[in-house]
Amino acid sequence: MSTAETLILTNARVVTPDTTLDNATVLVRDGLIAAVDEGRSTVPGAVDLEGDYLLPGLIEMHTDHMEKHFQPRPGVLWPSPLAAVTAHDAQIAAAGITTVFDAISCGQYDEGSMRRQMLADQIAAVKHADAEGVLRVEHLLHLRCEVCDPCVVEIFEPYRADPLVRLVSLMDHTPGQRQWSDLSKLRQFDSDKGWSDEQFNARVEQRLADQDRYAHKHRALILSMARTREDIVLATHDDTTEAHVDEALAEGATIAEFPTTYTAAAKAHAAGMKTILGAPNVVRGGSHSGNVSAIDLARDGVLDGLSSDYVPSSLVQAAFHLSDLIDLPLPAGVAMVSANVADMVGLPDRGRIAAGKKADLVRVARVDGVPLPREVWRDGRRVC
Incomplete structure (x- = not known):
């Protein structure tokens, strides 16, 4: 599977190995996580996750x-x-x-x-x-x-x-x-x-x-x-x-x-x-x-x-x-x-939202308390 060049996911509750970052941004480059930053990105083309959770795949x-x-x-x-x-x-x-x-x-x-x-x-x-x-x-x-x-x-x-x-x-x-x-x-x-x-x-x-x-x-x-x-x-x-x-x-x-x-x-x-x-x-x-x-x-x-x-x-x-x-x-x-x-x-090489790891990611919304996957990325490309 080929990889997307650059992907920015922002306004997310990012679940890292140590904590959950509210209103955070994940930068993906060439299929890998390049950076995890606090705060919302204003870069054109950034994907707004509307406050949903972002988990590792x-x-x-x-x-x-x-x-x-x-x-x-x-x-x-x-x-x-x-x-x-x-x-x-x-x-x-x-x-x-x-x-x-x-x-x-x-x-x-x-x-x-x-x-x-x-x-x-x-x-x-x-x-x-x-x-x-x-x-x-x-x-x-x-x-x-x-x-x-x-x-x-x-x-x-x-x-x-x-x-x-x-x-x-x-x-x-x-x-x-x-x-x-x-x-x-x-x-x-x-x-x-x-x-x-x-x-x-x-x-x-x-x-x-x-x-x-x-x-x-x-x-x-x-x-x-x-x-x-x-x-x-x-x-x-x-x-x-x-x-x-x-x-x-x-x-x-x-x-x-x-x-x-x-x-x-x-x-x-x-x-x-x-x-x-x-x-x-x-x-x-x-x-x-x-x-x-x-x-x-x-x-x-x-x-x-x-x-x-x-x-x-x-x-x-x-x-x-x-x-x-x-x-x-x-x-x-x-x-x-x-x-x-x-x-x-x-x-x-996977399982964590951290720099250098595979950009396998899942967006999760909670509806009536139930966590529901909404979008899924593998190697930085959306697959679902």
């Missing part, structure tokens, strides 16, 4: 939102991968996200699953759309490796050296532990499958057998492949116990994604791992799976960042909601969806 490190465009209904694959990925991209941009890690599942889970085909289609479509210059935001890949799945290693292996793959997470969704410690929650989640109790129980037994057979071996193989790349960040998923965190630390993971308990989150944070919880958890006031509250973790200083997970618009809402609810300074709330995430995924 949001950074999303785990969303399965793209999958919904490729498979909008169970058993239905959308016929145009390019149309699917650009529709996803447009919604991501409209949410104020300028860098997205598309989280793609490496694992079939069930016989007849379309996920293996969708993985190949999604990666190819992202590359196609980027080559055609039709993407609004920057797309990178987060491969979510279901270590108990019989096919995970052969699914992951072809993409181990792909330069778009920058984040790998180790997941274990075996019933009875981690996210699905409460089987009734899993039964509710799978209600659309129409399984009888007998079928559900048989599926649980099969998943337990798969865990016993594959989990240890597959974790080791995925780790071995990921470690050949210095630019791949490793995360673990749904850690629940201190033993889970100890395992993650021994494996070299630096991010704890969606720890399900306060104990696991606190242990990971104290050990130097970065903790990520869902922004919907903040907006809804709790986890839909009955897991630990993101608000409680933020209040106690053990939450480092947020992911929109399944609702892109939740990212900006959560940043403001935390500021309103627990008196967290707005720059700290915004950092949880920008700078903090940029640092943990190895992208120090």
